Each structure stands twice: as C-alpha cells, then as structure tokens.
Amino acid sequence: MNLDDRSDIRDDAGASSVLGAGDRTLAAQLAARLALRIDEHALKPGTRLPSIRGYAAQQRVSRSTVVDAYDRLIAAGLIESRRGSGFYVAARARREARRAQRAREAEPAVDAGAPNVVWLLRSMLRQAPASPQPGAGLLPTQWLDSELVGAAVRAVGRTMGASALSYGLPEGYLPLREQIVQRLALADIGADASQIVTTGGVTQGIDLVARHFVAAGDTVFVEDPAWFVMFARFAAFGARVIGVPRRADGPDIKVLRNLLTRHHPKLFVVGSVLHNPTSTSISAANAHELLKVAEQYGFTIVEDDIYGDLHPGRGAAVRLASLDQLKHVVYLSGFSKTLAASLRVGYIACVRELAEQLANLKLLTGLTTPEVTERIVARVLAEGGYRRHLDRLRGKLDAARDRTARALERIGAKLFTPPAAGMFLWADFGRDTNVVAAEASQQDILCAPGSLFSPMQLPSPWMRVSAATSLNPAALRFLAQALER
Amino acid sequence: MNLDDRSDIRDDAGASSVLGAGDRTLAAQLAARLALRIDEHALKPGTRLPSIRGYAAQQRVSRSTVVDAYDRLIAAGLIESRRGSGFYVAARARREARRAQRAREAEPAVDAGAPNVVWLLRSMLRQAPASPQPGAGLLPTQWLDSELVGAAVRAVGRTMGASALSYGLPEGYLPLREQIVQRLALADIGADASQIVTTGGVTQGIDLVARHFVAAGDTVFVEDPAWFVMFARFAAFGARVIGVPRRADGPDIKVLRNLLTRHHPKLFVVGSVLHNPTSTSISAANAHELLKVAEQYGFTIVEDDIYGDLHPGRGAAVRLASLDQLKHVVYLSGFSKTLAASLRVGYIACVRELAEQLANLKLLTGLTTPEVTERIVARVLAEGGYRRHLDRLRGKLDAARDRTARALERIGAKLFTPPAAGMFLWADFGRDTNVVAAEASQQDILCAPGSLFSPMQLPSPWMRVSAATSLNPAALRFLAQALER
Numbered sequence: 021m022n023l024d025d026r027s028d029i030r031d032d033a034g035a036s037s038v039l040g041a042g043d044r045t046l047a048a049q050l051a052a053r054l055a056l057r058i059d060e061h062a063l064k065p066g067t068r069l070p071s072i073r074g075y076a077a078q079q080r081v082s083r084s085t086v087v088d089a090y091d092r093l094i095a096a097g098l099i100e101s102r103r104g105s106g107f108y109v110a111a112r113a114r115r116e117a118r119r120a121q122r123a124r125e126a127e128p129a130v131d132a133g134a135p136n137v138v139w140l141l142r143s144m145l146r147q148a149p150a151s152p153q154p155g156a157g158l159l160p161t162q163w164l165d166s167e168l169v170g171a172a173v174r175a176v177g178r179t180m181g182a183s184a185l186s187y188g189l190p191e192g193y194l195p196l197r198e199q200i201v202q203r204l205a206l207a208d209i210g211a212d213a214s215q216i217v218t219t220g221g222v223t224q225g226i227d228l229v230a231r232h233f234v235a236a237g238d239t240v241f242v243e244d245p246a247w248f249v250m251f252a253r254f255a256a257f258g259a260r261v262i263g264v265p266r267r268a269d270g271p272d273i274k275v276l277r278n279l280l281t282r283h284h285p286k287l288f289v290v291g292s293v294l295h296n297p298t299s300t301s302i303s304a305a306n307a308h309e310l311l312k313v314a315e316q317y318g319f320t321i322v323e324d325d326i327y328g329d330l331h332p333g334r335g336a337a338v339r340l341a342s343l344d345q346l347k348h349v350v351y352l353s354g355f356s357k358t359l360a361a362s363l364r365v366g367y368i369a370c371v372r373e374l375a376e377q378l379a380n381l382k383l384l385t386g387l388t389t390p391e392v393t394e395r396i397v398a399r400v401l402a403e404g405g406y407r408r409h410l411d412r413l414r415g416k417l418d419a420a421r422d423r424t425a426r427a428l429e430r431i432g433a434k435l436f437t438p439p440a441a442g443m444f445l446w447a448d449f450g451r452d453t454n455v456v457a458a459e460a461s462q463q464d465i466l467c468a469p470g471s472l473f474s475p476m477q478l479p480s481p482w483m484r485v486s487a488a489t490s491l492n493p494a495a496l497r498f499l500a501q502a503l504e505r
Numbered sequence: 506m507n508l509d510d511r512s513d514i515r516d517d518a519g520a521s522s523v524l525g526a527g528d529r530t531l532a533a534q535l536a537a538r539l540a541l542r543i544d545e546h547a548l549k550p551g552t553r554l555p556s557i558r559g560y561a562a563q564q565r566v567s568r569s570t571v572v573d574a575y576d577r578l579i580a581a582g583l584i585e586s587r588r589g590s591g592f593y594v595a596a597r598a599r600r601e602a603r604r605a606q607r608a609r610e611a612e613p614a615v616d617a618g619a620p621n622v623v624w625l626l627r628s629m630l631r632q633a634p635a636s637p638q639p640g641a642g643l644l645p646t647q648w649l650d651s652e653l654v655g656a657a658v659r660a661v662g663r664t665m666g667a668s669a670l671s672y673g674l675p676e677g678y679l680p681l682r683e684q685i686v687q688r689l690a691l692a693d694i695g696a697d698a699s700q701i702v703t704t705g706g707v708t709q710g711i712d713l714v715a716r717h718f719v720a721a722g723d724t725v726f727v728e729d730p731a732w733f734v735m736f737a738r739f740a741a742f743g744a745r746v747i748g749v750p751r752r753a754d755g756p757d758i759k760v761l762r763n764l765l766t767r768h769h770p771k772l773f774v775v776g777s778v779l780h781n782p783t784s785t786s787i788s789a790a791n792a793h794e795l796l797k798v799a800e801q802y803g804f805t806i807v808e809d810d811i812y813g814d815l816h817p818g819r820g821a822a823v824r825l826a827s828l829d830q831l832k833h834v835v836y837l838s839g840f841s842k843t844l845a846a847s848l849r850v851g852y853i854a855c856v857r858e859l860a861e862q863l864a865n866l867k868l869l870t871g872l873t874t875p876e877v878t879e880r881i882v883a884r885v886l887a888e889g890g891y892r893r894h895l896d897r898l899r900g901k902l903d904a905a906r907d908r909t910a911r912a913l914e915r916i917g918a919k920l921f922t923p924p925a926a927g928m929f930l931w932a933d934f935g936r937d938t939n940v941v942a943a944e945a946s947q948q949d950i951l952c953a954p955g956s957l958f959s960p961m962q963l964p965s966p967w968m969r970v971s972a973a974t975s976l977n978p979a980a981l982r983f984l985a986q987a988l989e990r
Contacts, residue, residue, distance in 0.1 A: 177659030362877055363877055387846075
C-alpha cells in the first residue's frame with residue numbers, strides 16, 4: 021500500500037539530516053503529509069494504515085520514525101489505534117470534535133458581564149457543525165454548493181498560465197470586476213470596472229474605508245443595532261462612534277437630524293438591504309430622505325450590502341447606491357455569505373477617484389488580493405450557476421425562517437418584525453441576553469447577544485437568531501428554558 | 506460554433522429586463538463572458554468569432570446587442586475587427602500592451618523630484634513583461650512553475666467538500682501550518698502549529714505587527730536601506746521610523762548601540778537572509794550580537810525572511826529566529842517570491858501568546874485569509890515539488906546574476922558586494938537615481954531608485970537592479986547611457 025502520491029520523503033531527509041534535524045523532522049513530515057491526505061479525504065475514515073514495520077520499510081525510515089508520526093496523528097485526533105488490530109483513520113465526527121476542541125482552547129472565556137467581539141467571532145468560526153449555533157453568522161455549509169465552487173476551482177487550475185502567478189492588479193482581477201459591473205447594473209447601479217476595487221471580504225473593505233476616511237477625533241455614525249465588527253475598526257483609528265437607531269424601514273431620520281445638530285460625522289454606515297442583525301430593508305422613502313440629509317450635511321454614506329443577494333425579487337430591494345449612483349455613497353458587497361466565506365472575495369464600488377485612492381491604500385497595506393480566488397468567483401459568475409444557486413438558497417431560507425419564527429413565538433420571544441427575508445431574526449427575550457449567551461456557552465451552544473450589536477455594547481434583551489441553524493431541538497429547548505427564567 | 510459552456514444568457518436577460526436594464530446589460534454580460542474565456546485561453550489568439558448575425562441568432566439576442574458586446578471587447582483590446590473578414594481574438598502581446606496601458610493610466614506620474622512608493626509598486630505590478638524592468642521585485646513569471654501550482658489548484662478543486670466553504674480558522678489552515686512547522690525545523694527554528702498565523706503575504710504580516718505593537722509616538726528601527734513598503738506602514742500608526750545602516754554582514758551594531766542611547770525602539774525590523782535591496786545575509790557574529798543588544802534594551806526584532814528560500818545551501822544562512830528560538834524575534838516569511846505572488850500566502854511565527862493576539866487582530870481586521878489559497882500551498886509543499894522547484898530557480902538565478910553583475914561592472918556601476926545569491930544587485934550609479942528613474946519611466950523602463958529604500962527617502966546614487974530581469978538590451982543600453990551623463 022502506497023499512501024503517498026510521490027514517495028520522496030527519504031529524499032528530503034537527506035537534506036534535513038545535514039542540518040542535524042534528523043528523525044524528528046522526518047516523523048513530522050510523514051505526519052504532516054498523512055494529515056493533509058486525511059483532511060482531503062484521499063484517506064477515508066476507517067482506512068487501515070500500514071503496520072509500523074511495513075510502512076518503515078516502504079518509506080525507508082526507521083520504525084521509531086513511523087511510531088513518532090503515528091503518535092502525532094493520534095494526538096491530533098486524525099487516527100486511532102485499535103488494540104491488536106492496528107491504526108485507522110478516525111471518523112469525521114471525531115475529527116471535527118477534536119478540531120472544535122482545539123479552537124475552543126484558543127478562545128477567550130466568556131462571562132455574563134462581557135461577551136466580547138473576539139469571543140463571538142471565534143465561536144462562529146469554530147467549525148463544529150454538530151453543536152447548536154443559533155448565533156451563527158453564516159448559512160450551513162451543506163446549503164452551499166461545493167460542486168459549483170469546486171468546478172470553478174478545477175477550471176481555474178486547468179486554465180492558469182504563467183501570468184496568473186504574478187501579483188495581479190491592485191484594483192482586482194479585471195474579468196471579475198466586469199462581472200461585478202453587470203451585477204450592479206441589475207440593481208440599477210451604474211458603474212464601470214474602474215470604479216470597483218476588490219477586497220478580502222466586506223471586513224477588509226470596511227477596514228480600508230476606515231483607514232482612508234477616519235482620522236483621530238473624527239465622528240462616524242453607525243446604526244444601532246448593526247454589524248459589530250466595524251465598531252472596533254473605526255475606534256481603532258481614533259473615531260468617535262455614535263449610534264443612530266435602526267427602524268424596520270431604515271435609520272431613524274428624526275433622531276439622525278437631531279444628532280446632526282451636535283455632531284459632524286464623516287461617515288454613516290448603513291445596512292440597506294437585509295440589515296444585520298434585523299434583516300429589515302430600507303424603504304424607498306427613507307433612502308430618499310437619508311440621501312438628502314447626507315447631501316445637506318456633507319457626509320458620506322457607506323452602504324453595506326453583503327446580504328442583498330439573499331433578498332427575494334431583486335426589484336423590491338432599494339439600494340442607496342441605486343438612487344444616488346455612487347455620488348455620496350461608497351457601496352460594499354461580496355460573496356462570502358452566498359458562495360463561500362473561505363474565498364474571501366468582496367468589493368467596494370465608488371467614484372473613480374476614490375477607487376484609485378482605495379486601491380493605492382490596499383497596495384500599501386497588503387499589495388493585492390489573491391487573483392486565484394478572484395478567478396474562481398469570476399468563473400462561477402460567468403457560468404450562470406450563481407443565480408440558480410441563489411434561488412435555491414432563498415427557497416431553503418424561506419422555509420427555515422418561517423419554522424424558526426414560529427418556534428420562537430411559541431416559546432415566547434418577541435420578533436422585531438414579522439419574518440420576511442434574510443438570514444436573521446431579531447428577537448426580544450425579555451432578559452439580559454449576555455447572561456443567556458454565557459449560559460449557552462457552557463452547554464456548547466452559540467448565541468449572539470444583542471449587546472455586541474450595539475455601539476455602546478450595553479446589555480440588551482435582544483438576540484440575533486439565525487433562521488437557518490436554530491431548528492435544533494437542543495437549541496430550541498435551551499432558548500425556551502432561557503425565556504422561562 | 507458555441508462560445509459558451511452554458512447558453513443561459515437569455516435566461517438572465519429575462520430577469521434583467523424586468524428591471525429595465527435591458528439590452529445594455531445583456532451586451533455587457535455577453536462581453537464579460539467572452540472576456541473571461543479569452544483571458545483563460547478557452548478562446549485562443551487568432552480565433553475567429555462568429556458573425557454578428559450568426560451569434561445574435563444563436564444567443565437569441567438582437568444584432569445591436571452583439572455589436573455592442575464586440576465593441577466593448579475591441580475597446581478593451583481583447584478582439585480586433587479585420588475589414589471584410591470579421592472579428593478575431595487579439596494576439597496575447599497586443600492584449601498585454603493594452604493592459605499595461607490601462608495600468609499606466611491609473612499610475613501617479615513620476616518626476617525626478619519624488620518618485621514615490623505607490624508609483625513604484627504600481628509600476629512593478631503593471632504586468633507588461635515586454636517592457637524592460639531592471640527595477641522588478643519579482644522573478645520573471647516564466648521562471649515560476651505554473652504547472653506545479655495549477656496541479657495543486659486542480660487537486661484542491663477535486664477534494665474540497667462543504668467544510669472548505671466556511672471561513673476557516675483565523676490562525677490559518679492547519680495542514681499548511683503543519684507544513685510550515687516542518688520548513689522552520691529545516692532552518693532549526695523550533696515552533697509548533699499554534700505559533701503560526703497565516704497572512705496575506707509578508708506585507709499583511711508587517712501591517713498586523715505594526716497594528717499590534719505600534720502606538721502614536723513609538724519609535725521603530727528599520728535598516729537603511731530596507732524594503733520601502735513598511736516605512737509608511739509604521740508611520741501610518743504614528744511611529745517615528747529611524748534607520749540603522751545596513752552593512753554586508755547585517756545592521757551596523759556600533760551605530761545601533763549609539764542610537765539606543767537616545768531612542769527606545771519597540772521594534773527593529775531586520776532582513777536577515779538575502780536582505781532587500783542588498784541581497785546580503787547577516788553573519789552569525791552579527792546575529793549573536795544583535796540579539797544580545799535586543800535583550801539588553803528590551804526591543805523585539807521583526808525578522809523578514811521572504812527571500813530566504815532563494816539562499817543556496819540552507820545550512821549557510823543564519824536566521825535570528827534560529828539563534829533566539831522566537832523569544833525576542835517575530836519571524837515573517839511566505840511564498841510570494843518563489844511560488845506565486847497571486848496566491849498571497851505568507852505567515853508569522855512567534856511565541857504562542859503573541860500568535861493568538863495577532864490571530865485575533867487578523868480576525869477583527871479581515872476575519873480570515875482565504876483557506877482555498879492556503880490549501881493550494883499546503884498541497885504544493887506536501888507533494889515535494891517545491892524543493893525541486895527552488896533548486897531550479899536558484900540555478901537560473903545564479904546564471905542571470907553573474908551575467909547581470911558583469912554587465913553592470915562593464916558599464917561602470919559599482920556593486921555594494923560581489924554577487925553571491927538572491928534576486929537583487931545593489932549598485933552605485935554615481936548620480937541621483939531619482940533622475941535616472943524618471944528618465945527611464947519616460948522610455949517605459951522601470952527602475953527602482955535608492956531613495957525609496959531609505960527611511961528618509963533622500964536622493965541616493967544607489968539603485969536596486971533585478972538580477973533576473975535586467976539582461977534586456979534596451980535596459981542595459983539605457984543604464985549605460987545613464988552612467989555616461
């Protein structure tokens with residue numbers, strides 16, 4: 021049995037032993053290579069590994085080297101030893117449990133006083149699909165289309181020439197930007213490719229915008245509640261971050277006008293379509309009024325539209341950039357929620373001059389975004405499968421959202437709005453959800469307490485509940501008990 | 506003739522015409538899709554496109570839509586019309602010239618007074634292999650192994666399951682980090698995977714380090730000359746950036762000690778192996794002394810080792826992290842120079858606690874790096890082809906460096922050190938190389954003037970000359986003329 025595609029470990033060992041790194045390095049190399057093959061399913065769960073003696077002979081290494089390599093894999097939870105029978109690739113569930121445990125070890129502890137942003141982010145990335153995650157910020161990975169993405173990856177691998185190995189352009193891969201221009205046109209946002217800068221997801225987009233616009237002492241308006249990661253981004257550059265209440269039809273314009281008598285914000289960040297965490301969308305009247313206020317007071321609107329592709333019937337969604345045509349609006353979106361978060365492909369659309377400045381800033385802070393991932397997304401968009409995939413996603417989401425909303429109402433939680441679209445339900449639990457989240461964490465259940473979505477991070481009775489990942493009996497039982505206290 | 510893998514443009518048009526975007530959107534979609542297929546070589550240079558009438562019938566769109574689409578492709582330089590004969594995919598050289606022109610249009614103008622960092626970076630990314638680039642910062646793409654990378658991309662596309670669509674871990678893809686641990690062991694740097702954080706290249710690594718360590722008013726020491734992008738990074742966070750002269754065997758310790766009587770730096774960034782721009786490597790004695798000084802004065806050394814894999818005979822290179830074992834050293838490296846810049850895969854190795862903090866910072870500023878590209882690099886490293894590829898690269902580089910050095914000496918430039926290893930020659934041209942670079946720019950020749958590598962950006966007679974890309978008759982002729990003035 022040959023476990024390796026190429027058997028040149030001995031070869032490498034020749035080089036390493038010159039350095040005296042010796043058998044330990046060899047064992048680690050062996051382990052790393054096997055780990056990759058297990059992770060990629062080239063070695064499937066249940067596969068029996070060769071005996072220590074046989075593998076040592078085959079690889080021309082000492083038996084103690086193989087023992088060391090297998091020990092490392094056992095410690096990593098990738099293989100297991102069965103007494104008298106040998107070594108076997110561990111079951112997927114066991115590997116994932118082990119991986120989740122590792123991630124948990126790296127997490128800061130959470131307590132009811134202060135669940136923090138890093139804790140929530142790390143918990144969300146924990147990759148343990150088995151544990152209940154009503155606080156999840158992504159759709160379940162099995163809802164996504166790994167074949168759609170995988171086929172695009174293979175196509176990119178087949179067609180990449182030498183030029184694909186260079187840095188690429190700071191603005192991003194041109195065919196992708198052309199595809200984005202087409203998608204924007206469908207939302208009646210007029211732009212050409214020179215107005216698009218690709219980013220490593222909307223998070224990097226916000227970071228670039230913050231670096232460009234914000235100096236110490238500046239004021240930035242955000243919605244309250246809103247997507248929590250950006251608050252710290254602006255604060256890190258010395259901004260004063262002030263919340264404007266979010267209503268079901270958009271920011272509260274009356275309060276906004278009032279705040280503007282005392283503050284002079286540089287930016288106002290608005291989640292127009294399927295706002296995070298309420299999943300409400302701005303009305304045409306609110307958008308029109310908001311843009312007039314922005315013009316009157318001279319601030320820029322940063323429109324975060326990462327969830328927009330999940331809106332049913334594109335015509336019904338109002339985008340600020342569609343009304344304003346990118347004059348006072350910097351528009352951000354991407355493909356992490358709908359295609360694959362691991363690709364990290366997002367973009368900024370804005371006036372050409374600003375796009376050039378943002379591309380320069382991107383260049384100085386990280387050179388370029390990976391052209392390989394941008395080729396993958398361009399390929400998916402060009403093939404036309406993305407639209408069909410979105411249709412399927414929306415269908416699944418609609419069904420799950422209705423059931424989740426009914427379940428929440430049954431246990432007594434109050435919804436901010438009736439369920440309409442999007443990934444989230446914003447629900448009032450009638451008690452401090454920091455306490456709920458801390459209790460949940462002890463039971464390995466992930467909740468997203470309202471405090472994190474508030475610019476002041478004040479305790480809140482609200483909680484963001486994922487429409488797609490909360491229909492778990494353990495999760496619902498926990499939430500019901502939480503409401504009873 | 507069917508130019509599309511799937512012919513569903515009409516289908517999309519149904520949706521778009523509801524929005525009133527109509528035929529313009531349709532034409533743009535058609536153009537974007539053809540552009541991608543040309544860029545990916547599915548449509549090869551010289552291929553005749555279908556007639557307007559034929560393509561309109563096939564795609565069930567109006568003729569004016571096809572005319573509009575073809576016009577866009579002509580404007581982008583991707584196809585050309587031959588009178589009386591039809592439309593053809595343009596030759597690769599013509600497309601690249603057109604792309605270079607676009608990139609040039611987006612560049613700030615350069616003048617002899619102040620060639621700036623953005624200008625040099627943009628010029629380097631211009632992707633015009635035809636124009637002479639003695640100032641290049643990458644190896645020629647044809648020296649890289651697109652099949653090695655392409656095979657890994659395809660393998661990743663074949664083996665990715667649903668879990669590959671999620672965010673991945675903030676520390677980076679575990680099998681890649683395990684591979685990196687093995688590579689570090691070969692350089693006698695002991696670390697485990699929990700001490701590695703992947704980054705979007707060394708540039709993002711420096712940015713994370715700057716954000717973590719530097720507050721306004723802090724002092725950071727850099728080498729003079731050194732890699733220019735980081736100066737602005739530290740300055741952006743309010744640091745005072747002070748240069749320590751770089752000698753052939755490392756930083757000048759005497760000057761360093763002298764500066765330490767007046768300054769209290771938080772960090773000192775050192776290019777230990779094949780330092781940019783001099784391609785010199787630190788000596789064991791200098792490294793030992795430098796680490797003692799760091800311990801005595803309590804500053805952290807940031808070791809930039811992006812060029813280390815190009816050093817011949819790994820044993821001969823001294824790394825600060827090998828002596829210090831990551832106690833006072835934060836170590837950065839990556840695969841942009843040797844494998845593919847477009848993958849943007851780099852990493853930081855440091856003590857575990859700092860690695861966790863840097864991973865949290867990475868999380869807050871951009872969530873994660875793309876797991877897809879990290880899977881690609883992990884696959885290349887696991888297959889063993891990387892080492893053979895490095896051997897080939899070094900061989901080519903040695904030959905080109907010797908010839909370039911002889912050519913430079915023949916025309917009268919003085920070399921900082923005899924050519925030994927690495928990508929660059931640091932050469933004294935006896936006159937202000939800002940003026941040389943500005944003259945070169947007018948002839949579409951890229952030069953990298955010494956001023957950019959100096960923390961003070963003062964005019965300098967030095968210039969960084971790429972060993973691999975300067976053996977161009979036009980480049981050498983220009984440099985010879987520059988020396989005669």
